[in-house]
Amino acid sequence: MDFLIFKAPMLMVQASLDGILLGILFALIAYGMALQWGVMNIINIAQGDLVILGGYIAYTMYLAGIHPAWGVIVSPIIMYFVGWALYKLVINKVVDRDLFISILATFGIAIVFQQLMNFIFGADVVVAQSEYGTTMLFDNSVTLPNSKIFSAFISVLYAVALVVYMKKSRLGRAIRATAQNARAAKILGVDTEKVYAATFGINAALCGIAGALISITLTLHPYVGLPYTVRSFMIVIVAGLGNLPAVALSGMGLGLFEEFADYILGTEFRIGAVFMLLVFILVYRRFKLSKKREYLK
C-alpha cells in the first residue's frame, strides 16, 4: 500500500487524465467487440490481433516516410476488407453454431495472425514516432502526451460517426434489425449474410483505427494482442451489448480504476485489481438479477 497519490494532488490529476485518455482508446476496441458480439453472437478472441495488425499497417506507412497518423484513415479501410474476407473464409461457417465453436475458431485465427505478423514484420518490438510533443499543465507538474490526446480525440470522433451511421444509414438499420431478431429481419428481406460480413468488417476497421493509434502511443509486437482482447472483453461485460455510452463509460472507468490501483496497491497488482473488480461486478449483477427474478415470481 502506498499513499503517495494522496499527498500530491497533482498526481491525482495526472492519474485521472492518463486513465481516461487510455480508457477512451480501449472503449473504441470494446465497441467493435460489443457490436459484432451483439449482432452475430460471436466472441472474437482475435480482436487484439486485429488491433495489432492495424498498428502494423500504420507502422509500415511510417517506415515508408508517411506520417503514422494517416494510419487512422488508411488502416480502417484495409482492415475492413481483412474483416470482410475473414468473415467469408471462416466466420460465416461458425456464426450460427454455439459460442464455444466461435471462440475456438477465432482463437485459431488469432494464432494464425500472430504467426503471420511475426513472419512479415519480425519479432522486434517497434514504435512509430508522431513527434506531436507534450502538453504541460499546472506549471509542468501534469504532462499529457499530445499523441494520447490525439488518439482519444480520434476515437471519440469515429465512435460518434459510427453511432450516427448506425442510426441513419440503411445498412446501419439492417444491422440493428439483425441484432434484434435475425430471423425476422431475414423474412422481411434483410440480407443477413451481407449484414454479418459488414459488421465483421466494421469491427475490424475499428480495430484498425485503434491499432494505428496504439502505434504512436504505445508499442507494437506480434504477440501483444491478447491483452487488448481481454481488456475489451471486460469492458463489454461491464457495459453490456449494444450500448455505446455504457461502453465508453466502462472503458474510461476501468482505465481510471487501473491507474488508481497502480498508485495505491502497486504496479504489480494493477491488472489483478481490474480482474477483482470484474468478479465483483459479475457477482453483483447476478445478485441483482436473482432479486429481479424473485420479484417476477
Place this chain on the structure above:
Amino acid sequence: MNKLVKIFTIFISAIALTIASISSSFAKVEGEYIVLGSAISLTGKYSSNGVHTQNGYNMAVERINKMGGVKVGGKSYKFEIIYYDDESNPKRAAQLAERLIKQDGVHYMLGPYSSGLTKAIAPVTEKYKIPMVEANGASRSLFTKGYKYLFAVLSPANQYLEVAIDLAVEKNGGKPVKIAQAFEQDAFSQDVRLGILDAAKRTGSEIIIDDKLPKELNDMAATLAKVKATKPDVLVVSGHTKGALTAIRQISEMKVDVPMLAMTHCDAAKLSKQHGKKSEYALCASQWHKNLSYKDKFFGSGKKYDKDFKKEFGYAPPYQSAESSAALLVFKDAFERANSFDRDKVRDALKTTEMQTFYGNIKFGPGGQNVAKPMILFQVRCKGDTCENKVVAPTKWASDKFYHPIPKWSERS
C-alpha cells in the same frame, strides 16, 4: 511361402533397426565431424534474437572449421550443428533437447535463446549428463541449482546494472543515492532487480520506488508520474525490448527529468535507431561491445568480428551473436584440452576453462556462470540526428566520458 516372406521382412527390419541405433549412438562424432545440438527460437516471439544466436553459432563454426578445426588425438575434426526450431516455447525446447540427445545421439549441446528456455533445457541435459555451453541464459537461478553440465559464457543477470548504482554513488560524491526502479515480472528482470537491491544495500542507498511491471503492460505512465513526484537520483528500468522502448517513449513524452537513467536491452531494442535523440544519455548494460580490447586468434578483435559479421550477415552483430560465437570457442578449447570425446572428460575440461576470446575472458564459477568478465555500460550519445552507443564504464574500456547529470528536457533541443 507367405509366412517365410513375413519372417524375412521382420528379420531385415530388426537388423535395420539395430544398425540405425548403433549408428546413432556414434553420432556424437561422425567421421570427421563433431556434432553439436541446439534447440533455438527461429519462429515465435524470440525469433529475432534466436536468429542472432544462430548466426553467431554458424559464424564461429565456419571460422573454426576453416582455420584447422578441432584437434583431438592428433586428428583434426570439424564442428557441425543440428538445429531444431523450439518456437520460443519452453515445453517444445525441452522436448527437442530430448530428441537431440536420444534420437540424434548428440552428446554436446549449445544453449537456446533466453533464460526461460535455458531453464527448460538444463534439467534435460543434466539428466543425460550432456555438457551444454550456453550463451543466452543469464538468469541467476540457472547457476544456483547445482547444475554440473551447464556452462554460461555470459555474466549473470544480477550483475547487469549493479555497476550503474556504483556509478551513481560515485557521481554523488560517494554519498548514497535515491533509486527508483521498475522491473518486469519475469525471471531475468527480477534477477537484475536483485542485483540492484544488493548494490543499494552495499552503498547504503535508498529505494524509493520499486515497481513490478506486469508482463502484458505496455504503459508505464503511473510509474513515471511517481518518479516525477519523488525526484530520485537514478531511474532503473528493465523489461526486455518492450520495456526499453516504452520507457524512452513515455519519459520523453512526459518530460521526466532524472539525473541518470539505466536500462537493459537497449541494443536489442535498437533504441538509438527507433527513438533517435529521445534516447540520448540513456545508460545501458551490455555483455559486449565491439570496442573492448579483448583478442583471440579466430576472430581477432571485437572490431574485426563486427566487420566480418556485417560482411556475412548484413547487419552489425548484437551482443547475442558475439556471445554465441564465443560459446563455440569454449567448446573447441575444452575438446582440445580434454583430448577426448568422453563426455565427462570434456565436462571436466570445460570446468577448468580459462581463456580470452574476442568477447571477453571466460572462466566458470562453481555454478557454471562466467566470473571473469565484467558487464559494461554504454551511453547513447547523439551527434545531430545519428546516435551511437559509447562505452563509458568500466573506465578501463571507456571510449567516452560518462555524461552526468542528464540535462533537463526543457534544455534539450
